[in-house]
Structure formats: structure tokens, C-alpha cells
Amino acid sequence: MKPASIQLDELYVQRDKHAKELRDSGKKVIGYFCCFVPDEIITAFDMVPYRIQGSQNKAIDQADAYIEPMACPFVRSCFNKALKGEYDFLDGFVAPHSCDTVERMYNIWCQNKPAPFNHLINVPHMMGPSSEKFYRQELDYFVKSLENWTGHNLDTGKLRDAVRLYNERRAVLRALYDLRKSDPPLVLGTEITTVLVAGMGIPAAKHIELVKQFIDEVKGRPLPQTQKLPRIFIWGNELDDIAFIKLVEECGAWVVMDDLCTGTRFFWEDVPETADPLDGIATRYLYTHCPRSNVPQTKTRAGDLENRYSYINDFIKEWVVNGAIFYIVRYCDTCELEGPDLREYLNGMGLPVLMIEDDYSTSTIGQLRTRVQAFLEMIG
């Protein structure tokens, strides 16, 4: 058996390999966008949830004939892959209404590269009891669509099992993140991203097993060099390639914590085990910390910022962070409106912030080196 680290590396590089194998063995694979489509529901139908990813290292060469270049380049990259047939293995395509671009993309995708099953889940932008209820009803409708398509009714027992399974995966991933708390951290930021992205296209049980083994391997290996380096928190949107984090670490820093769509945002919080499992799922997913969701205003500005970002404050304290880097994939209106608020909050805590806006492309990442390095020199 290969070491888990090698297997995870391979899964990171060949992201669709395992999903295709499962499909060949008769399983259905359901592709979805973002952090608002519950893996649990897809798993309860005995299907494989597959988080759709782009290719930061490949040019977007076909999508422009279908979608404007001022749309989110991550989404364009995903669609570019679909146009090239790289997502033909998907039996289903599910988009949440996470933002303007993804919502528009749903129709463009379905009209040009429809999967056998297509569905859009409308996710409220607001939070609160009526939003919870609506999102729960949207999940009911999603379940109904899956039932119609598969010809099977949802088995509540299986959904309960799936909730437990994914909570276990969340716990294992949090345990992995615990290894980043020491100084120096036991795991590199690049390794974390590799492990997370590798898990986006495989069943949770398999991922859990690999992450557990990986944790054992990490604990057994010699400590990294003990040079004192700045400890960085990364905030942003889709970062499903290690290139940028690698650049930051090469410039002389430890990336120790994140709030990214491809990081804590998708797995951190557990799904509460409720009598009707869909209730717990609805609550958990609705309150995902994404800038596209509007946290209701509380009190004054200062109180409002505290209410919106206290979880980040906890991250920063527990993982002993010295600086924050925002990596925003361009054309994300909600991140671009959120960034300055979060910076104000973090600066208020005395934490320096470097805000970077970039195209979703590894070819331009080198140009960011000066900025990152100067930031590290400044805080170091």
C-alpha cells in the first residue's frame, strides 16, 4: 500500500480518476458547485458527490464563446472543462444559487452541456428563521427531484448515516488542522490544500481513511526546520490549486489557517443531528460563512463586525496568526465588498493584511511574488 500522502497527491493531480472508476463500477456521480449543496443528501441516495473544480494551470480557451470574460474566472474555468468533455462523466449537475455568476452559469451549462440530471437549489442570501424554512423547502424539492430521477425514495436512515459520516470527516479534518497550531506547524499549507482538494471527488469514507493515515504519517515524520517564520491566515474564495499557497510558503512563511471555499468554509461546522436530518442539514448549510450570505446587522458598526467575524478572531488566536493574506479571485463582487470590512476588523486587532486580487491562473502567480515577499519582510 502506498503511503497516504502519495495517494492524496495522486488524487490531487488526477482529480476525476477515482470518480470515473466508481462510475465505471456502476455508481452515479453528481457534480456540484460551491459550499451549499449538501454532500449528505447525494450520499444518502448511494451516489458520489463530486465538487466541481477548475484548472488554474490551463487557459480558458473555449468558454468565452458562451460566457462573458467579466464573469468569475473560476466558474468560467469549470465550464471550459465541461465544454472540453472533461465533465462528461458526471451523471448529475447541481448548482446552488450561491452568487450571480453561478446562478447564470446554471442555465448556460444546462443549455450547452446538460447532464442527465440537472438541478438548481435556491439558497437564500439572508439568514434567519424564514430563510431556514425556505432553504429546507428547497432541499425537499431537491430530494423530490432526485427521487423522481433515480426512482428511489430517500431513506431517512441512510441520510442519518450520511450526516454522521460527514461529521466524522469534519472531525478528522479539524484534527488535521490542529497539527497546524504548533510552531513550526507540523503540516504545510500546501499539504492541507492537497488533502482537501483530493477529497473533493471521492466518497467521504475513503477520504476519512486517507486523512487519518496521513495524520499518523505526519506525526511520525521528523519536525520541520525550526526557523521562526511569520504565520499566515488566508482568506478568499476558490483556491483549488496549491500554487499560490506554495508561493507564500516559498517566500518564507507558514500558512497555518484559512477561510476559503476550498478550506474551512466547506467543512468546519458539524451538521446537528436532528430528528428530521434535513432540518439539521438546512441549518448547517444556510449559515456557511460565505460573503454571498448576508449576516443580519446587529447594533453598531463595531458590534456588527464582531458579529460577522468573531469566528475568524478565534481562528487567529488559536492558530497564533501574524498576518493575513486575502486572495480574491477577481470579479467576485461579494468578496470585493467584504474584503475591506474584514481588513478593517483585522487591522483593528493589530493584524496586518495584504489584499490580493487575481485571475484564476497559475501563469500570473509569479507576479505576486514581490507583493507577498514585501509583506513578509514588513511583518517579519
Added chain:
Amino acid sequence: MEQKEQTKTTAVKGTDMARKVRGLVKNIYRSAHEAKAQGKKVAYMMVSSQYDEIIRAMDVVPIPTENYAGLCAAKREMDRFLLKAEADGYSQVLCSYARIGLGFDSLRKELGGIPEGAPDGGMPTPDMMLGSSAVCDPRYKWFQAAGRYLDVPTYSIDVVWPPVDADLKAVRDHYIQYQKEQFQGLISFMEQQTGKKLNKERLWETIRLSDEAWRLWYEIDRMRVAIPSPMPAQDHFSVMVAGYYYPGMQEAVDFYQSLYDEVKYKVENKIGVIPDEKYRILYGGGLPPWHTLWIFNYFESFGAVFAIERQYRAYDPVEVPSSVKDPVEFLAWRSFLRATQFYEKARANSGNPTVERLLGMIDRYAIDGVVFHACRSCRATTIGQVHYKNILGRYTDIPMMQLVSDMVDLRDYSEAQWKAQIGAFIETLAGRSAR
């Protein structure tokens, strides 16, 4: 060193009523300032959020921040606000309406008052901000971000529309229920802020006025099928002020009644926008280039008139079931029906409701060509244009063109490039009519 005088950038209008819109726009900000002086509540808001009648019924004076951005651009007074927002850390690709609004708020805070020379006296400091998720994401995020400059109570609501492939029977109830609850949340918030209860009779009255205005407006547009065109798209982008910024007000009804009479007269007497109408163009979508509206006249110089447009024409009148007896529920129903009115048609044909609307217009208005305007910083009205073009191409062979700039940010506009593109487009139209 002084900047050299600039050339005129606004468009020459086709109708007398369109020329009167300037007064309606000025009045938006004047009445907000007056209300503020009288101690009445004023609110930043986003038009077309389906809550407009509630705001009027609550006697809160609306300040439409997006309109203010468009106004600044039309007056070419936007740069200092855009630059201020960018200096404050907002991206140059962020919605330029939001950048102007945030830049304005930032400058007002910094200067301790309205920036000198701000168009139409500027926007007064609001007592509250009311965002919504209707149309696009920045419409609730913007006000959240504005909290940086304005520590005022802020409340946003969801406005939800199902996807075109949804089983409407299966989803209708929960969509309407949620919409109603969102409105109720807003009403409670506004009652708290104003210390006044919503008068439901008053709400029915504002709904009636607003529906009457939209009905008249709809009739006007139906008359625009006439050849020669009695009213061009640039007029539409003016007269929409009554429908979008005065819903629930008698002013809107009166305005459209007068416009109705004027357009009817023009149709009956065959008075066209231009003397020699050669081509009829459909403005296929995208926010108008507020910075350079004279571009419509540039088309006209080649005999091309914009006969009809999709932008700022979100929905036709809808029939809410008479069993609905509560005005808030009525608004929820109306919102749902407006959003889904072309779904059935779309599913039977192109699969896309926007394409259905465009196809309908191409047919009814005898359209020779379609022009879209892609705005670099507006995802909501831009993404999909290429897609609509692709699908339209399966049903029609008329020429289509996408011009690219921004709704207000002049830095994304190249006059030379546009003129070249427009020239080629007109040549294509000429080539087709010669056949």
C-alpha cells in the same frame, strides 16, 4: 492647469415627455432633502426590489442609490467618487454603481457634508438602508459595506425567483410564502424605525397606483410597434424613472398618461424619431452606457433607431388571483408571477425566458438587428448576453452585436472602438436590406 472643455455626452430625446424626466430626477433628491429637513425618515434603497410600494406606504422617502450613480455618470461627475472608493480599497472591477455610492458616502463622511458640486445636491444621509437580493448580489452587500461610513440601521430582504426548469406547481407555495415572510420582516423593521404601523389600505393604494402606472407604460410600449418608431430607447431610459422611481405615486400615473397621449399622437400622425428610418434596432440588454448616451443619436445618424429594449423592462403586467386579500401577500404573488411569466413559453421553445422575450420583440417590433451592452462591472445584466445571442441565432439570422464598456466607468469605454464596431454593424444591416 485646467481640463479642456468636454463635448456633450447626453442623448437628444425623441419625445417631449422624456425631456421632462430631468425634473422627476431632480425631485427625487430634492424631496429627500426636504423630508430630511422636516424630520421625516429617508432610506437608501434599491429599486425594483418588489418592496417599493411598502416604502411609499410607510411614508419613508426613498433614495435610490443606483440611480444616483447613473446620474453622476450622465453628468460626467463620477470620477472623484469612483476614485475615492478605489482609494478606500474597493476593486476596480467591483460594480461601479456601488463604487460611486461608497465613494460618495466616504467623501461625505470625510468632508462632514455633501461634496461640493455633487449632482442634484447630492444624497442626504439616510436614516436607514434597505437592501435586497433582487437582480444582483451587490444590492445587499453594498449597504452592508456602506456601514463603514454610515452607522445607520440596515435591513435587507431576499427576493427569490425559481430557475426556469423548476416545476412551478411544486415550488410556488414555498416561494410565495418566503417572499411574504421577507416582506413582513421588512415591515416590522420599518415599523420599528418609524414608530408607525403599516396601514394596509395605504399599501393597497400604492399598489393600485403602481400597477396603473405600469399598465399605462405597457400600453405605451405596445404602441411602439408603429413604423416609423414614435419613441426611441434613449427615451425609454429616461421615462423609466417614473416606473422605477415613482411606483405607488400619482406622479407616475400622470406622467405615463401624458406620455401615452404623446406617443399615440405621434403614431397616428406617423411622426418618427428620425425622418428617414432605415433600420429598427432592439436594445437586447445590459445597463445603458449612462456616460455616453449620445451614442443612440450616433446610430440614428445612419438611419438606425432603437425601436424597443429589454433593459428596464423587467416584466409585463400580471394577474394575481382575486382570492388574494392581503396586500403583502399580493406583493409576494406579484413578484412570483412577474419572475416566471415567460417560463412556460421558454420550456416549450428555446429553454430560456430572456430569449423568448427577445424573440417576441424581434417579431412584433419588426427588428432588423440587436445590440447588447456588456458592462465590465455589472455581472447581473451582462452575463448571459453571449448565451442569448447564441440561442437567438438558432431562430433568427438578423445581425447582433455586443458593445463593451461599463454603465458608468468611462475608463472602460473606447469611443474609437465603438465607432468602428458600429460602422461595421450598420454596413451589415445595409448589406442585408440591399438583398
Added chain:
Amino acid sequence: MPFAGIDIGSTMTKAIIVDHEERILASVIGPTGAEHRHLALKVIDEALQKASLAMEGLDFIVATGYGRISVPFADKQITEITCHARGIRALLPTVRIIIDIGGQDSKGIKLDNEGKVANFVMNDKCAAGTGRFLEVIAETLGLKLDRLGKISLTAEAYVQISNTCTVFAEHEVTSRLAEGASIPEIVAGLHEAIAGRVINMVRHLGMEKDVVVTGGGAMNIGLVRAIENKVGFPVLIPPEPLLTGALGAALAGHDFVRRGVTPDHGRRRERVTFFQ
């Protein structure tokens, strides 16, 4: 105890050698250019020759600038942000804001009371607001880059150049010319546009006296005037605006030695390979 700093920018390579009292022993400016890959070594050799030193005699070599990444003979590489700050701290200690306008990027650096970097901003991989923008337009107008400053001073008004994109701006310039604008008015408009972009970016740091302008942009009097106009007060210009980064690099080398920092790796007398 001599220290060298080499600043490899996108268009120019600059080298400085200082002694332990931080007196300048030699300084050289040469072109970088794609066809001059080997020049970095040549520039440092020339500086060594001027200072009558051998490379082995240098106590520390710091490389900075766009091409710093793979300078085989450097002991450490530091960004030009940190180096400009270090150089200006030595030259003009009252400065709190540095505006550097280079060939392919422009940046703003805020210094704290000790002259250390407190914050910085850089333009976003786009030629607007850089020397390259001026160069392209100068070509369109058939003018030499170094004449632009003086030409613009003869203008009584400027025409607005709105486009951020260099290609669009070229179109814009052509149509303004066709509309009858004079060349000085257009050049003044270009300076106005660049100054506007750069100052707006730097405003993010909070404008504070004194302000210094460095890099190639500092040698364009028209651009400097436009900047002063926006800032609202006179700015400082160092005697050798191109050399502050290299000076800072040399001084940073001295700082390293004082702190007992050892070189990252062995020096190799090889060509700089960053362009390949």
C-alpha cells in the same frame, strides 16, 4: 567592509557599492532589456572596477527588483519595497511616503517613524500608471520619452485621457489629435492620467509629508508637477532617483552583517537567468 546592492528592474539594472560608513564607493546604471540578460553581471563588475574591488572582497551582496529571484552571485534577495524604504531612510529621513514609478510597475510605500515599511501598494499587473504606458504613447506620438516632461510644461490645458487600458488610450490619443488637441495638451493629459492613477492608489496609505518620488517617473518633470498638483504640496526628488533601490539593497546588506545574518548560499559568478 564594502557592501553591494544590485537592483534589476524591468528596464534598468542599477548597482551600488558602499563602505561600512555607508559612503558610496561606486554606482552604475545599465539597461536590463531582454537582449541584455548578461548585463547584471556586467553592471556589478563595472561597479567593482570603479571601486577597485573584487567580488570576493564584498562582505554582502543583496539583489532586489523584478529580476532579483535568480541572481547567482547575490547573498540574499529582498524586495524593492523594503530596499526603497531603506535607501530613502538614509537619504531623506523625513520622508513618510515613497512613490516609485518604474518601467513596468508603480508603487506606494508608507514609512513609519523609524523609516520602516508600515504598508505598501502596487499597481495591478497592468501598464496603466507606469513608464511603459508613457513609452507606448510617446511612440504613437513619435516623441522621445525623455522629452515628454518638458513638452507638457508648454501646455496651458490638458485633455482628459480616460482609458486605463494602454491600447484603448492609444486610440483615445489618436482621436483627440484628430479633434485638434495639441501635442503638449495630450502629453499633459497623459501625465495627469498617470498621476491620477498612481496618487489614487497611494491615497489608500494615507498621504503624509514628506513625499518623495523615485524611479524613472521622477525624471519626468511634467509627471512630477502633475503629482504635486494632486498631492497639494511639493514633493522631494532624490539626486539619483533611479538608485534608491540599489542603495537600499547595499545598506540592507550592511544591516544583515550587523545582525550576524549569514548569506543564503554560495555566490556563483553566473549570468542572471530570470528572463529565461
